[in-house]
Amino acid sequence: MAIKQERSQPGGTAEERLADLQKRKREGAQGGGADRIEAQHKRGKLTARERLAILLDEGSFEEIDALVTHRSEEFGLGKQKYAGDSVVVGYGKIEGRATYVFAQDFTVFGGSLSEAAGEKICKVMDLAM
Numbered sequence: 001m002a003i004k005q006e007r008s009q010p011g012g013t014a015e016e017r018l019a020d021l022q023k024r025k026r027e028g029a030q031g032g033g034a035d036r037i038e039a040q041h042k043r044g045k046l047t048a049r050e051r052l053a054i055l056l057d058e059g060s061f062e063e064i065d066a067l068v069t070h071r072s073e074e075f076g077l078g079k080q081k082y083a084g085d086s087v088v089v090g091y092g093k094i095e096g097r098a099t100y101v102f103a104q105d106f107t108v109f110g111g112s113l114s115e116a117a118g119e120k121i122c123k124v125m126d127l128a129m
Contacts, residue, residue, distance in 0.1 A: 028066050028083025032107030040107055048088040048103035048111075055101065056092035063090040064127075065120050082108045087117040089124040100128035 012020075031037060031047060040047055046054070052061055067083045089102040102121050104111035 024083055025066055031084070031105045032082060036107035045106070047107060048105040051103050052088060052090075052092070052101055056094060056099075057096065060092035061090055061101075062092065063088060064124060065089060068116050068120060084108070085114055085117045085120070086111050087113075087120050089120045091124075091127070100124045 029049065031049070037047055063084075065084070068085055069083065084105070086108040087102055087104050089100075091098065091100045093099065102124050104113075104117075
């Protein structure tokens with residue numbers, strides 16, 4: 001589901017702004033939406049977040065740049081923005097060892113690489129150094 005670019009206005013209470021942020025993060029965690037997740041599962045494939053959950057130690061994943069969206073306006077893309085764009089990046093632990101990870105999200109634009117997605121991948125690789 002494409003995200004709405006509406007955000008709480010400055011001047012809202014801290015609680016309202018925090019609730020808005022948490023709502024946008026929950027929506028972003030759905031990638032391209034329930035229909036695309038279901039289609040991915042019907043193909044026998046896992047989503048990016050599901051793959052990371054298997055790879056990393058339980059509860060250790062922290063997502064970075066979860067609300068980043070692409071900047072493209074051509075071909076109607078300005079109306080199709082998804083929180084996190086087409087890649088999930090972050091850090092966690094594998095068998096207790098800290099690591100940085102990324103997984104391309106096929107439910108968002110087929111996992112294609114936008115400028116913003118590429119920047120997220122480069123950022124997480126730089127952080128890993």
